[in-house]
Amino acid sequence: MTRFTACPAYTSRRGQLFLWLLLGAAVERALAPRNVMLAERVHYLSIFGWLTPESVIASQPLATTLACVVIGSACCWAIQFALPLSSWLCASAFLLMSAFAVERSFYTPHQSQFVAIGLLCFAAFYQARAAEIRASARFLRVGRLLTVPQWLYSALLAYASLAYTYSGVTKLLRGGVQWANGTSLQLWVANAPGAIGDPFGRLIMASHGLARTLQIAVLIAETLAAPSLMYVSARRLVGLTLLGFHLGSESVFGFHFYGNILVLVFVFVLEPHSGKAESGHGRSVAASGRANDEAEMSSARSLTASGSAAARSPSRRRSRRT
Amino acid sequence: MTPVANYRIAPIERWVWAVVVFGQLILAPLFVDLFPFSSMPMFSAAPSRLFALQIMDEHGRTLPLSKFGIEPVYLANPNPRIGMRNPGSLILDAFELSALEPLVRSRLGSAGLPSAVRMRRDVLEFNGKDALQVVAYDELTVTQRAVP
Numbered sequence: 410m411t412r413f414t415a416c417p418a419y420t421s422r423r424g425q426l427f428l429w430l431l432l433g434a435a436v437e438r439a440l441a442p443r444n445v446m447l448a449e450r451v452h453y454l455s456i457f458g459w460l461t462p463e464s465v466i467a468s469q470p471l472a473t474t475l476a477c478v479v480i481g482s483a484c485c486w487a488i489q490f491a492l493p494l495s496s497w498l499c500a501s502a503f504l505l506m507s508a509f510a511v512e513r514s515f516y517t518p519h520q521s522q523f524v525a526i527g528l529l530c531f532a533a534f535y536q537a538r539a540a541e542i543r544a545s546a547r548f549l550r551v552g553r554l555l556t557v558p559q560w561l562y563s564a565l566l567a568y569a570s571l572a573y574t575y576s577g578v579t580k581l582l583r584g585g586v587q588w589a590n591g592t593s594l595q596l597w598v599a600n601a602p603g604a605i606g607d608p609f610g611r612l613i614m615a616s617h618g619l620a621r622t623l624q625i626a627v628l629i630a631e632t633l634a635a636p637s638l639m640y641v642s643a644r645r646l647v648g649l650t651l652l653g654f655h656l657g658s659e660s661v662f663g664f665h666f667y668g669n670i671l672v673l674v675f676v677f678v679l680e681p682h683s684g685k686a687e688s689g690h691g692r693s694v695a696a697s698g699r700a701n702d703e704a705e706m707s708s709a710r711s712l713t714a715s716g717s718a719a720a721r722s723p724s725r726r727r728s729r730r731t
Numbered sequence: 732m733t734p735v736a737n738y739r740i741a742p743i744e745r746w747v748w749a750v751v752v753f754g755q756l757i758l759a760p761l762f763v764d765l766f767p768f769s770s771m772p773m774f775s776a777a778p779s780r781l782f783a784l785q786i787m788d789e790h791g792r793t794l795p796l797s798k799f800g801i802e803p804v805y806l807a808n809p810n811p812r813i814g815m816r817n818p819g820s821l822i823l824d825a826f827e828l829s830a831l832e833p834l835v836r837s838r839l840g841s842a843g844l845p846s847a848v849r850m851r852r853d854v855l856e857f858n859g860k861d862a863l864q865v866v867a868y869d870e871l872t873v874t875q876r877a878v879p
Binding site for chain 1: 740741743744745746747748751752755756758759760764765766767768769770771772773774775776777778779780781802804805806807808809810811812813814815816855857863
């Protein structure tokens with residue numbers, strides 16, 4: 410475990426932006442229309458399916474309450490209010506709301522998964538560091554001293570890369586390399602309501618070669634997502650390809666996979682240091698992390714000078730350690 | 732804030748890391764879809780044709796499928812993990828008109844629906860020139876009472 414503690418995954422601003430956008434994606438899911446229970450259960454689709462009575466899963470008032478709790482606690486979390494309660498409330502309410510929505514579905518909608526896992530990881534981080542984060546928070550300058558740790562980055566990276574590799578392998582097992590024949594993508598575009606009107610959709614429909622090229626690129630990127638973790642440049646290339654795939658899908662199909670887009674941007678593409686960080690390069694990264702800390706520390710000192718009592722404790726604590 | 736070099740993982744962080752990584756590593760391939768773990772199997776099929784359903788009244792006007800309790804779903808997944816199914820769940824990847832006949836008949840004559848309708852299933856394929864065209868179709872007339 411120690412290798413995950415060596416250096417930060419994100420600078421404070423990037424980490425804070427990532428969390429805010431994840432919270433925005435959670436609120437978007439909470440505002441989405443809620444499906445009603447259908448008739449006959451075939452399979453459980455979530456880890457909560459076995460544990461929860463169907464009357465609870467089907468309850469519309471409960472679904473609405475959970476959505477309200479998600480929105481309210483996300484707002485509190487975003488402004489660092491009532492931590493770590495608001496963070497756990499948001500993560501757990503979102504997990505339950507999404508799980509019950511999945512259980513009420515004919516077939517699993519996959520839009521909420523990356524958001525749920527991201528919020529869960531951030532909630533654990535906030536639980537562990539609640540006192541320090543609370544002390545560093547200021548009105549309208551929230552999370553200024555937040556530096557997201559390496560373990561959170563590695564958990565999201567493992568989760569996302571495994572998901573995409575499984576997806577690529579499933580396509581290869583079921584459709585073979587013939588999956589990327591261009592025809593299937595054109596059929597999906599033709600079948601999607603409104604997709605023909607989209608400029609990108611029209612482009613796909615106009616060129617069978619383009620459709621085939623896009624499918625080949627997605628198949629390669631998905632399958633190689635986990636192996637690409639060994640090389641930073643390969644990981645970024647895979648991340649950019651999958652990002653292009655999701656942005657294209659949003660334009661043509663409007664699937665609302667915002668969680669996937671955020672994780673691809675912040676974990677695959679914008680990750681701040683290479684896998685060599687544990688060896689020689691690690692020193693420079695750790696040094697840059699410390700430099701970043703120093704800059705934030707001086708910022709905290711300036712806040713202290715302005716008379717804020719709460720700012721004193723973290724900066725003093727840090728001074729003693731350094 | 733704790734200096735980065737001194738960052739120590741708390742037990743709660745260790746647990747969440749383990750649940751996220753091992754859940755995705757083990758549960759996703761075992762169950763395909765078990766929220767929040769998934770192998771994301773959507774669009775794993777490689778279809779070469781598409782089916783479409785229309786229900787028309789005696790004047791040839793298309794009626795909304797939802798009025799018959801039909802919920803079209805296009806999975807593009809040959810082995811989906813289905814959660815809740817209603818009688819009108821219609822998987823557009825492949826379906827038979829005869830399977831929908833009892834459901835459609837049960838709705839005829841009620842809620843402003845006519846007493847007889849014509850169901851039509853189109854089979855669409857690409858013609859090799861970047862155009863989707865109907866290569867086959869079949870029809871079924873459904874009346875309020877079954878014809879013996």
